[in-house]
Amino acid sequence: MSKLKLILKKDNPSLIQPEGKTAGKLPVEAENISPDITAEKTISEIAELTLLAGRKKYKLKDFFKIEGEPSQNIFIDGELDNFKYIGAGMTTGEIFINGSTGMHTGSEMSGGKIEVNGDTGDWLGAEMQGGYIKVNGNTGNYVGSAFRGDKLGMNRGVIYIKGSAGSFLGSRMRRGEIIVSGSCGDMAGAQMVAGSIYLFGKAGKRTGAAMKRGTIISAHQLEMLPTFNYNISYYPEFLKIAFAHLKNEFKIDIPQNMFSGYYHRYTGDNTEIGKGEILIWKEG
């Protein structure tokens, strides 16, 4: 398959060098790095694509060495932790980043796949409409959530984080699945409207705060809010189907012990309509 390769130059215009020494890096807004855009262009057109560093406009070729051919399949190499909006709004194709990325990676995407072989910043897959994001490292706050001022977060799609996640994971999400293998911060699933969150590591405080509907599955005991009710202890059969689907379709590692044992079921948040559920795994 043809591939477009972008290799980050060591010396690029995002570096902040007040007295010759690198002190920091300007944020670079890179929504133009998206399969929808690169597939339609020639290599020389791709080289001319605009990237915004701070308030100054630059060209893609100022930052990257470009190899391969125009394609829906983009491979990026380099530490892009100051690059925002990579793959934002993409509808198809694939981006593989060998390194870390900054904020808003894959936000509002509706199809295709992004894999980050490193960490990402906040707002990963925020308000995504579909597609698949896989992060091999850690990620920041507001994964799959709604942007400030918006009512609904991600609506379809799957986000898989192998490392840990920050706070407000999946807050106000509407649909879709988020899986975190490592730990996550406070307020996971806060104000969620529907969808599923799988927490295989430890979670911070106030999981599911003000959730309306939706399911949070946790492999570890959670500090429950007083606005949740304990219902029952059982093995929810649908989990087997859900786990099989994540395992087979997305190659997600599910801890073996979660296929057996039983689950404590809580419902809440009772300050809202109380139709959300939190399932906490217990040894059988």
Add this chain to the structure above:
Amino acid sequence: MNEESKTYQNIICTFCGALCDDIEIKVKNNKIENIKNACAISRKKYEHAQKDRTVPQIKGKEVKYNKAVSAAAEILSSSRNPLIYGLSSTTAEAQKAAVELAEKCGANIDSTSSVCHGPGTLAKQLVGMVSATLGEVKNRSDMMIFWGANPVEAHPNHAKRYSILSQGMYRKNRKDREIIVFDVRKTPTAKLADHFFQVKPNSDFEILMALQMLVSGRTPTSEDGRIGGIELVKLKDLAEKMKKVKYGSVFYGMGLTMSRGKYMNTWAAMSLVRNLNDYGRFVMIPMRGHGNVAGSEITMAWQTGYPFAVNFSRNYPRYNPGEFSAVDLLARREVDAAFIIASDPAASLPHEAAEYLKKIPTIVLDPHWNLTTEIADVVIPSAVKGIGASGTVYRMDHVPLQLRKFLDDSWPDDASAVSRIGELIEND
């Protein structure tokens, strides 16, 4: 040089968000001779106001005022991602000029609000806030709740002028009001209260959520009969009382906005207050610290549509606390120049953020020396607002007040310095 002394009535004290407007000041020979009605904090601040005054400086050397201003313009116009920060202790006029400047140089603009009451503002955007002026609360409120706020120490005249001890039209004195305090420790304000609820640190959210359920007649879950360190039965009694009062008010401070949970804490409080309006009237007022931090949000919202953490790198305003807020921009080392207006981030921001300011060109506009002027490349002096400069400031309940100057100052005010820098950049 010996003139008659002159007395100024109804001067506004700008040293905290309460903005007491009944200060009486006697002036002789351009010096304050006597101050009346001011609290202890205010008295001290007035005494120090004319000391430790800055002079124009570039890299530690004293220069002419205009030179410092043009050096600032040069730094900002050559910057690719500048930050304009502070704003809470200056006038609305200077804040307005700062927004204009930010637009001209594609800057990020943020106020100290993002590290004090900003979370409350985020919450307000989620649910809205039922509020009132301090005058209304003073005249009518029969239940006052102080949550994570300690006005006795932080806003000393607040109790006497607007709340606990004030003489209102319908609520005449202390006996006509029930005072409730939620705090992690027994503060001097708590000692004045009828009921003090000691909150287990960082569990404000749980308590507020539980109260929401209790108000709607349902019982929250608790294994040991306590929520956030407070007995459930006591919370239940309080919920019943809250439903019965005619006019309740909640004053909240940084104990609520900055404890674990941040904006969700205030969100929970605002949701509770909203629900309580089904029974009687209930309002909320933030206990703002700096003199015009409320104004910084108002001015910014009226100019850009957003209250703080605004970015202009695409020539239109974008808003995202965490992305465009000063602390985060500095911690992630994403800005290449900083313009600090009337604030001291080297003292108030986390160490790493302050440390980064040393590495990039930094301009400080402030009437007084502080830790940030020490590390600044350019220092621009200004007249002290409310003393040597006039302008508009907003009280914590969003009431605008007009400052009057009563002393002559050797430097122009903040607003003219900021506008001048803007003009220089535009004519560049």
